[in-house]
Amino acid sequence: MSSPFKVLTIGDAMITLNPAVKGPLRYVTQFERKVGGAELNFAIGCARLGLDSKWISRLGEDEFGRVIYNFARGEGVDVSGVDFVSGCPTSLNFKEINEDGSGKTFYYRYNSPILTLTPEMIQEELFENVDLVHLTGVFLAIDSKNIETAAKVIEVAKQKKIPISFDPNIRLKLWSIEEARKAYKEILPHVDILLTGLEEIRLISGMEEEDELALFAREYGIRDLVLKDGANGSKLFRNGDWTRAESFRVTPVDTVGAGDGFDAGYIYGWLNGFSKERLLQFANGVGALVTTVSGDNEGLPYLSEVNAFINNDLIVER
Numbered sequence: 001m002s003s004p005f006k007v008l009t010i011g012d013a014m015i016t017l018n019p020a021v022k023g024p025l026r027y028v029t030q031f032e033r034k035v036g037g038a039e040l041n042f043a044i045g046c047a048r049l050g051l052d053s054k055w056i057s058r059l060g061e062d063e064f065g066r067v068i069y070n071f072a073r074g075e076g077v078d079v080s081g082v083d084f085v086s087g088c089p090t091s092l093n094f095k096e097i098n099e100d101g102s103g104k105t106f107y108y109r110y111n112s113p114i115l116t117l118t119p120e121m122i123q124e125e126l127f128e129n130v131d132l133v134h135l136t137g138v139f140l141a142i143d144s145k146n147i148e149t150a151a152k153v154i155e156v157a158k159q160k161k162i163p164i165s166f167d168p169n170i171r172l173k174l175w176s177i178e179e180a181r182k183a184y185k186e187i188l189p190h191v192d193i194l195l196t197g198l199e200e201i202r203l204i205s206g207m208e209e210e211d212e213l214a215l216f217a218r219e220y221g222i223r224d225l226v227l228k229d230g231a232n233g234s235k236l237f238r239n240g241d242w243t244r245a246e247s248f249r250v251t252p253v254d255t256v257g258a259g260d261g262f263d264a265g266y267i268y269g270w271l272n273g274f275s276k277e278r279l280l281q282f283a284n285g286v287g288a289l290v291t292t293v294s295g296d297n298e299g300l301p302y303l304s305e306v307n308a309f310i311n312n313d314l315i316v317e318r
C-alpha cells in the first residue's frame with residue numbers, strides 16, 4: 001500500500017556485530033550479525049509506520065553489501081538510490097557490551113563506500129514526490145567530503161521547497177566536537193525540524209535552559225526544536241511555546257536505536273498533521289518500543305503496534 005507521504009534520507013549503513021558474550025571485545029569470539037546505521041534505521045522506521053521511505057547510499061560490492069541491500073529492500077525501503085561500489089568494503093561496527101549493560105562501539109568505516117557518493121550524483125530525480133528530507137550528523141561525521149554532498153542535498157531540497165529534518169547524532173568516535181560544531185553551523189540554518197538529544201544540544205550549543213534554547217531555535221530559524229531525553233520524555237519548542245510529553249514506562253533491553261525510532265515517529269506524525277501533544281506522545285511511543293527489543297532496528301514498530309501501545313490496547317497473543 002502506498003503512502004501519501006514520502007521521506008528521503010542519505011547515509012552509510014553497517015553490518016553490526018553484536019557480541020555473544022559480555023566483556024572486553026578482545027575476548028569475544030562469537031558475534032551475531034545484524035544491520036545498523038542511523039539513517040537506514042530511520043528509513044526502516046518510516047517504512048514500518050507506512051510512509052514511502054527512500055534511502056540514498058553506497059554499499060561495498062561484497063557479501064555484506066548484499067546483506068544490507070536485501071535487508072533494506074525486505075523492510076520496504078526504496079533502494080533505487082543505492083548502488084554497489086568496488087574497492088571499498090561495506091562498513092562494519094563491532095559492539096562491546098559490559099556486564100552492567102553499558103557498551104562501546106568499534107567502527108570500521110574509514111574507507112566507507114558512501115565516500116564515492118559525490119555532490120554531482122545528487123540529481124533532482126532522486127527527490128521526486130519527496131515530502132521531507134532527513135539528514136543526520138553521522139553522514140557528516142564519516143568524512144568532511146560528505147558535508148559537500150549534504151550541502152547539495154539541502155540545495156535541491158530548498159529549490160523544491162521540501163522541508164528538512166536533522167538529527168545531530170553526535171558520534172565522537174568519528175570526529176571531534178569542534179569539527180561537529182563547525183559542520184552543524186553550516187547545516188542548522190537550513191533545518192526546519194531539529195531532533196536532538198538533550199545532552200547533544202548541550203554539547204553543540206553549551207545551552208540547556210529553555211529560554212536559551214528558544215533563542216537558539218530563533219537564531220537558526222528552526223520551526224520545530226525537539227529535545228529527546230530518554231526516560232524523562234521529550235519536549236518541543238514551536239511558535240514560541242514549549243510542549244512536553246512524558247515517556248512510557250518500559251523495561252529496556254537495548255536502548256540503541258531509540259533516537260532513530262523517535263525521529264521516524266516524529267516525522268510520521270508531523271507529515272500526518274498530528275497536534276503537538278500527539279506528535280511527542282507518538283514519537284515517545286516508537287522510541288520506547290525500540291528499547292524493548294535487542295538490535296538497532298528490530299524493535300521499530302508497525303503503525304498498529306504503536307497505536308495499540310499508546311492506547312494500552314489488549315494484544316491478543318494466542
Ligand SMILES: O=C(O)C(=O)C[C@H](O)[C@H](O)COP(=O)(O)O
Pocket residue numbers: 036037038039041138169171255256257258259260261296
Ligand atoms: O550509524 C551509526 O553510526 C550508528 O551509531 C548506528 C546506530 O544504530 C544508531 O545511530 C543508533 O542511534 P540512537 O538511536 O541515537 O541510539
